[in-house]
Amino acid sequence: MKYDEDKVDDCTLALLYLVAHGREEGYGARAWKGFDWDTLNRLHNKGYLSNPVGKTKSVAMTEQGFLQAKSLFEKHFMNKTDTIAFPNFTAPAKKRWNQIPEGTRKDILDNVWCPHCRTGISMRLREGVIEERCLVLRGTCNLCKGEVARVIEPPE
Ligand SMILES: [Zn+2]
Structure with missing residues (x-):
């Protein structure tokens, strides 16, 4: 299957915002990682996530990753009047x-x-x-x- 990987990365990162928790200002957050494995690896390579390999059910989001997830979530899923x-x-x-x-x-x-x-x-x-x-x-x-x-x- 061929698809636009960057678009999938953007939307996945935006959805990670919805499952983010343990937010620490300046230090990112954690997010549940029930997403496509290749996508999570690409987001890791882009510097948004820590290495998703491991037995824990969540992955660490970098500060940059959390802020990007937040902004993409607002862009794709919030009404303009709300933001x-x-x-x-x-x-x-x-x-x-x-x-x-x-x-x-x-x-x-x-x-x-x-x-x-x-x-x-x-x-x-x-x-x-x-x-x-x-x-x-x-x-x-x-x-x-x-x-x-x-x-x-x-x-x-
Ligand atoms: Zn600025």
Whole structure:
């Protein structure tokens, strides 16, 4: 049988999130390993799982594996409305934000510098305020969940 192994890996990793337990912040988690053996081995080779060989019924997920599983689970199996919390805007901030065309707003949120990841990421918007005439957007990095902000200069 020929199939897209990477897709199966992604979905299996996403489902491992559902059977994850013993989560330790920064140290990954454990997950029940009743999944396809070859897939688990590939996930091990990708650095998401410890070596799945062994008599225990669960496998250790690395920190990277747990975070990736969580993000894939949200991507594949959660409703968008459940994952994106309604952002809090002050009235003047909301007015300014709504003046920006929708496509541009999306571009802004998809290109935020994350000081933790040291790269451009997409931001999960939490709040918007006006500070010194600038629109300040605050939220979390979709990659590392760290705090990020984006300042938009006032229009001329
Ligand atoms: Zn980040």
